[in-house]
Amino acid sequence: MVRLPLYYRALIEMADRTVGTVSSEQLAELAGVNAAKVRKDLSYLGSYGTRGVGYDVDHLVREVSRELGLTRDWPVAIVGLGNLGHALADYRGFGERGFQIVALVDADPAKVGERIGDLTIEPVEDLDQIVGDRRVAIGVIATPAAAAQDVADRLVAAGVGSILNFAPTVVVVPDEVSLRKVDLAIELQILSFYQQHRRRALDRAHV
Amino acid sequence: MVRLPLYYRALIEMADRTVGTVSSEQLAELAGVNAAKVRKDLSYLGSYGTRGVGYDVDHLVREVSRELGLTRDWPVAIVGLGNLGHALADYRGFGERGFQIVALVDADPAKVGERIGDLTIEPVEDLDQIVGDRRVAIGVIATPAAAAQDVADRLVAAGVGSILNFAPTVVVVPDEVSLRKVDLAIELQILSFYQQHRRRALDRAHV
DNA sequence: GGTCGCTTGTGACCGCGTGCACAAGGCCGG
């Protein structure tokens, strides 16, 4: 369920404002989706609301946290400490909600030993041991494209269960490993595509 | 067509290696998708391949560039120069293929005037004029969540056609403006969700 | 020039996600 985190964030905000109950309609508004979809998603995870009233916010937060696995800690390792890796290492949003960065790894010997926050950059050769010792569950790849597949292979071999890939290339992993990718250049190109086409549509309209 | 950028990147790589023609199967392999999908996507944009041979790489690169709107320049403004904004401003992948960062904007007076690369951070109050003067087409929001909607409204009012939102919140824009979002915390939560569920499935199997 | 092999282009199906619309059911006021 790819929308659960959206609901989660909206629910957290409401809980902070000590809102007691929420209707599917309100939640849909905050998450930017359809109300029926909200109800279906929530019914799927079995947490029941009360008809005529809505959902209990606190209860729902607990249910969704549990479903998302945010009740336990997820040790994260970042591989590749260029600009992006640095920003990720410093990013506070990462540390919240159980995602703890426990290792920074880079292949460049010049970077090894550099401190960022509480952590020291370690060599990529130690990746296997690092993942094993610190029970790293999620690997973040922020290397150049050329290194991404190799890093992914190492992460998988070391036993990581999930990978978040920022490198601008296709990475393949075994089925039992989850992979998500974030590609900034592609996002821009998609926007450019739509804008290009809006412009063409306008041109045609003006003829 | 959300997959076009994937093909584009693969094609660029092949062109660099002076590959003459490519089959849908090869392209599918490189882009990590199904071959029939590749053919449908390409046929949709009318650029014909030759049966029995494949597609001419150079020709296809030109067609896809045109379709993606990469033949013209897209001026980009980044709003919010925290860690992420800094990384984006420095990110080389952005500058490639016609996306040129022409302005850095921040609401914090302490940051205004700071230089990053060739650019100087400017105050958010000037956003309207900046967008107009430099014909900014794409706005990148890298502010805290609380400021995102306000920045988006300003960008839209100033005439931006597309927005890429990195702030962890839902932003609403008029229909005629394209909006895409990248949310790092949500990506991690989705991974955690899948990993959590794999773990439960395994537990059940072990009983 | 004919045949064979290869690859494109596309028609047809399938499955999933989406959204509507409504019945089921709790709450409150009278």
Added chain:
DNA sequence: CCGGCCTTGTGCACGCGGTCACAAGCGACC
């Protein structure tokens, strides 16, 4: 205790995207 209101939960139909499979067509080799 009953009726009306409100919101959930879900059956159902629709549409879109993905995939398969095959006919059409091009080139190469004999």
